[in-house]
Amino acid sequence: MNDNIGNLNYLQHVLKEVEEYLVTLAPETSYxxxxxxxxxxxxxxxxxxxxxxxxxxxxxxLDLLEAPDPYTLEKFLGxxxxxxxxxxxxxxxxxxxxxxxxxxxxxxxxxYILDQVRALENEMLNRIKKQGLxxxxxxxxxxxxxxxxxxxxxxxxxxKDVALELAKELQGKPDLIIGNYSDGNIVASLLAHKLGVTxxxxxxxxxxxxxxxxxxxxxxxxxxxxxxxQFTANLFAMNHTDFIITNTFQEIxxxxxxxxxxxxxxxxxxxxxxxxxxxxxxxxxxxxxxxxPGADMSIYFPYTETERRGVLKDRNKxxxxxxxxxxxxxxxxxxxxxxxxxxxxxxxxNLVVVAGDRRKESKDLEEKYEMKKMYDLVETYKLNGQFxxxxxxxxxxxxxxxxxxxxxxxxxxxxPAIYEAFGLTVVEAMTCGLPTFATYNGGPAEIIVHGxxxxxxxxxxxDHADLLVGFFEKxxxxxxxxxxxxxxxxxxxxxxxxxxxxxxxxxxxTSVYGFWKxxxxxxxxxxxxxxxxxYALKYRKLAESMPxxxxx
Numbered sequence: 001m002n003d004n005i006g007n008l009n010y011l012q013h014v015l016k017e018v019e020e021y022l023v024t025l026a027p028e029t030s031y032x033x034x035x036x037x038x039x040x041x042x043x044x045x046x047x048x049x050x051x052x053x054x055x056x057x058x059x060x061x062l063d064l065l066e067a068p069d070p071y072t073l074e075k076f077l078g079x080x081x082x083x084x085x086x087x088x089x090x091x092x093x094x095x096x097x098x099x100x101x102x103x104x105x106x107x108x109x110x111x112y113i114l115d116q117v118r119a120l121e122n123e124m125l126n127r128i129k130k131q132g133l134x135x136x137x138x139x140x141x142x143x144x145x146x147x148x149x150x151x152x153x154x155x156x157x158x159x160k161d162v163a164l165e166l167a168k169e170l171q172g173k174p175d176l177i178i179g180n181y182s183d184g185n186i187v188a189s190l191l192a193h194k195l196g197v198t199x200x201x202x203x204x205x206x207x208x209x210x211x212x213x214x215x216x217x218x219x220x221x222x223x224x225x226x227x228x229x230q231f232t233a234n235l236f237a238m239n240h241t242d243f244i245i246t247n248t249f250q251e252i253x254x255x256x257x258x259x260x261x262x263x264x265x266x267x268x269x270x271x272x273x274x275x276x277x278x279x280x281x282x283x284x285x286x287x288x289x290x291x292x293p294g295a296d297m298s299i300y301f302p303y304t305e306t307e308r309r310g311v312l313k314d315r316n317k318x319x320x321x322x323x324x325x326x327x328x329x330x331x332x333x334x335x336x337x338x339x340x341x342x343x344x345x346x347x348x349x350n351l352v353v354v355a356g357d358r359r360k361e362s363k364d365l366e367e368k369y370e371m372k373k374m375y376d377l378v379e380t381y382k383l384n385g386q387f388x389x390x391x392x393x394x395x396x397x398x399x400x401x402x403x404x405x406x407x408x409x410x411x412x413x414x415x416p417a418i419y420e421a422f423g424l425t426v427v428e429a430m431t432c433g434l435p436t437f438a439t440y441n442g443g444p445a446e447i448i449v450h451g452x453x454x455x456x457x458x459x460x461x462x463d464h465a466d467l468l469v470g471f472f473e474k475x476x477x478x479x480x481x482x483x484x485x486x487x488x489x490x491x492x493x494x495x496x497x498x499x500x501x502x503x504x505x506x507x508x509x510t511s512v513y514g515f516w517k518x519x520x521x522x523x524x525x526x527x528x529x530x531x532x533x534x535y536a537l538k539y540r541k542l543a544e545s546m547p548x549x550x551x552x
Contacts, residue, residue, distance in 0.1 A: 403428060406434055
């Protein structure tokens with residue numbers, strides 16, 4: 001709006017006048033045709049790019065002014081151009097530097113952030129264009145210096161004060177700050193507090209539930225995990241943030257009455273000898289939102305899209321395929337043992353594992369142990385001829401084709417983890433049309449509907465290998481059964497697990513929570529003052545007591 005509109009009554013009059021005018025135009029009429037007319041009565045660019053889109057926005061606002069309701073408000077704010085500059089905090093892992101392929105999280109968290117940025121940028125560009133604006137959005141990723149850079153460029157210091165640099169780069173404040181993991185979320189909280197902007201928290205995984213009774217025995221693990229500092233940072237961030245994004249419901253409130261959610265576990269607890277939490281977080285707080293990511297569909301696309309693929313030779317025997325880090329939690333050796341013990345399964349299918357790096361000796365003790373265990377299992381169960389072990393692949397395009405090759409021979413994907421917070425490989429496999437078996441401990445329990453879009457397995461119950469036997473026997477007798485599960489998985493992905501759905505929802509939530517942040521206090525001032533005290537008296541002292549990497 002411009003200065004021609006001086007009060008609410010006149011605004012309503014203008015909106016009704018514009019509504020009456022726009023209904024006389026063809027829906028596809030370009031905004032430039034009537035731009036001058038709208039400008040003269042008080043409306044500037046930003047309402048839409050066609051007569052139809054402007055009319056919809058005008059009607060949304062008229063409805064809100066006359067009889068407001070939550071649905072209309074969300075629709076209006078979701079289209080209103082409010083987000084142009086986004087800052088993403090990702091201190092976790094070896095991010096966006098040279099010589100990092102193969103290091104921790106360069107295939108997981110780093111890929112997630114890059115896919116997230118691409119999806120958000122595309123959605124922001126699309127929304128801005130649809131509102132008739134010509135503005136280039138900006139997304140900045142903030143990572144950290146790694147003192148132990150081990151041959152990478154992650155040790156190069158760039159900026160000492162990120163707040164000052166952001167102001168220079170953006171020529172002002174960001175519209176949204178997104179934090180990732182405990183370290184990223186505490187920094188995002190401090191930045192959002194300093195700049196007074198909307199904050200989004202994405203924890204990915206809260207360590208408290210991964211290590212049972214860690215709040216009681218925290219001193220035992222303090223030198224390695226720094227639980228006291230980590231739990232305190234998580235408490236501060238989840239209470240400071242404007243809204244929280246989770247991948248699944250179980251992250252918030254668990255899967256059943258016997259299994260608490262990651263956030264729910266922070267409701268009330270005691271860090272023995274340090275402090276007691278009486279009301280840490282409310283699992284029913286409206287700040288919680290389930291917004292699941294997807295897979296890059298330029299890489300992970302259905303196996304039936306043959307024009308986008310290469311040529312394959314014929315293969316007869318189906319394959320069970322798995323791909324993950326080689327560690328205890330991912331439980332790859334557990335799957336190999338299941339396969340080795342089940343003679344009927346070995347008759348029906350081969351097993352292909354992509355994990356670890358067989359070309360060199362691992363420096364990680366856990367991976368070293370799992371590699372030795374794998375070799376022992378191959379020898380014990382005489383798996384040569386039925387089992388192939390491939391080193392981890394850094395090329396994502398090649399990984400996508402691996403999934404589709406397994407589809408060509410009517411195989412299946414297996415994710416046997418003891419616990420999986422979300423299950424990105426599950427989404428990738430299903431996006432390619434590959435029937436998927438996955439642990440029911442964690443996110444895959446929500447991604448997969450058992451028997452319809454895939455199958456749940458209990459990694460502690462070896463008898464669940466019979467689910468694989470049953471599936472392949474049924475597929476052998478009735479090949480259409482494989483197609484039913486494959487198509488069901490694709491349907492599930494397109495309904496809920498795509499980056500487009502993720503980015504649309506995230507930007508809409510940013511607009512809604514950003515709106516409420518500016519129009520109402522929501523009792524935030526009292527909580528913010530308390531958090532300032534908590535940060536100064538507890539977190540800062542705990543952080544200062546942690547040794548620097550150079551001192552370890």
